[in-house]
Amino acid sequence: MTGPYAEVIGDPISHSKSPLIQKFWLRALGIDADYRATHVTPDALPAYFAERKDDPNWRGCNITVPHKVAALAHVEDHEGVRAAIGAINTVIRADHGVLVGTNTDAAGFAAPLSGFDLAGKPVTVIGAGGAARAVLFALTGIGVGPVTLLNRNVEKGAALLSSFGLDGQALPLDGAVPPSALLVNTTSLGMTGQPSLDLDLSALPEHAVVYDIVYAPLETSLLAAARARGLATIDGLEMLIGQAAVAFALFFGAEAPRDRDAELRRILLG
Incomplete structure (x- = not known):
């Protein structure tokens, strides 16, 4: 070329x-x-x-x-x-x-959240890979409250929270989603060709925001479930x-x- x-x-x-x-x-x-x-x-x-x-x-x-x-x-x-x-x-x-x-992921992730008051509020993050690191870095800058991290490897999740100095807890991927002001999926679950991410969102308050960084498809099962509850959503194209x-x-x-x-x-x- x-x-x-x-x-x-x-x-x-x-x-x-x-x-x-x-x-x-x-x-x-x-x-x-x-x-x-x-x-x-x-x-x-x-x-x-x-x-x-x-x-x-x-x-x-x-x-x-x-x-x-x-x-x-x-x-x-x-x-x-x-x-x-x-x-x-x-x-x-x-x-x-x-x-x-x-x-550039951290800045791209944080930009759509500028209109929400998340300082000191509890957050749930799904995953502990490279994208999760950028998300957690951005969340520390926002000053969120305790973070619950759901991941297949709980020890890896706990170590990741500790490395960012974030208070919170690590739970298995099928753990219950706690009340949170923001829930973020940083995994490839829900992406075309991957298993869907099926979570029980009933514990999320009505003002919660659900953010899925997957963008293919744009309407993931997670976002569909959030919209069915009337929750605010942010799709993967925003961060992308x-x-x-x-x-x-x-x-x-x-x-x-x-x-x-x-x-x-x-x-x-x-």
Whole structure:
């Protein structure tokens, strides 16, 4: 490929909507560059970064499951992301082929929550992977109250809460959802091709917010259950577009045209 480009990597990767988003913004701004999806398996990750760092046209990549933690081993950590979050979702090719890792997930996750009063309020988080790390980092900045973390491996969940200095408890994935002002699914459960996430939401108060970072499909069983109860919901496109905008500026040196979000959402849903 000739000319500047960036890409998104993962395993699987066919579900990713990142190319649609980034190409929409490139066209809108008249920037002559490309963005693509590339399937990279865990075994191929070291070779992928070794090859890309020598390509002057490569601006960087977004990272999706399962590479958000493993990719840290292949990049410079100029922002202290390893200590602060423990996972990256974006890599930038800096001067002389230096690869620098960062995380735009935290900012993308937090943006849609700005209109809700969550300070000191109890929160429930599902999952303990790379996305959960970004979410917990953002929640510490918001100053939420106790956090209940549901995960298959309870010890991993407890260790993750401790690493962020968050008060709360870790429960198994099938544990009861406690009363919470916010419930967040950070897992791939509910994604196309994955088992659904079926939770009993009856303990959530009527003012609770249910946030599912899955975006394929956009209407997950979790969000459908929340809407059936009349709860406020935030879908995965909110976080996806938010984090993508931060990455776009890093890749291409221009601010994403967020005034066209409504048009972009229609394209993504089509």
